[in-house]
Amino acid sequence: MARMDECELPELPEYAERVLDVTERIPPGRVLTYGDVAEWLDAGGPRQVGRVMALYGAAVPWWRVVRADGVLLAGHELRALEQYHAEGTPLRDAGRATAGHVQRIDMRRARWDGGAR
DNA sequence: AGCTTGACCGACC
């Protein structure tokens, strides 16, 4: 059992790998919060999950992991909205009469409870 | 070794 470390192509920390794995299981049109993912894994916390997503999120459906308040990911609002629209993810208007009709995710309906619990 | 920062969360006001 020598050089097992040389076999692995991606040198992702195991924790990161698990986070990405969970992310890929989230069905289209549904989302999980950073905290949900951490709770699933029963390891780390929302911030750790956030770090992993910031580093390796590009390789997975990153738009399905969101903040608990449903606010769209800063800097990727348009990309995210495009996906949500395509997947039918429940959104909620956050400023009907105010300028910049910003949307947020309707967490009540979009949150995936398929395994959280 | 100590302080700051971050794709966060929940409670409070």
Add this chain to the structure above:
DNA sequence: TGGTCGGCCAAGC
């Protein structure tokens, strides 16, 4: 409905 505050855990400096 919205802003602030403290707690959270790991990484960087």
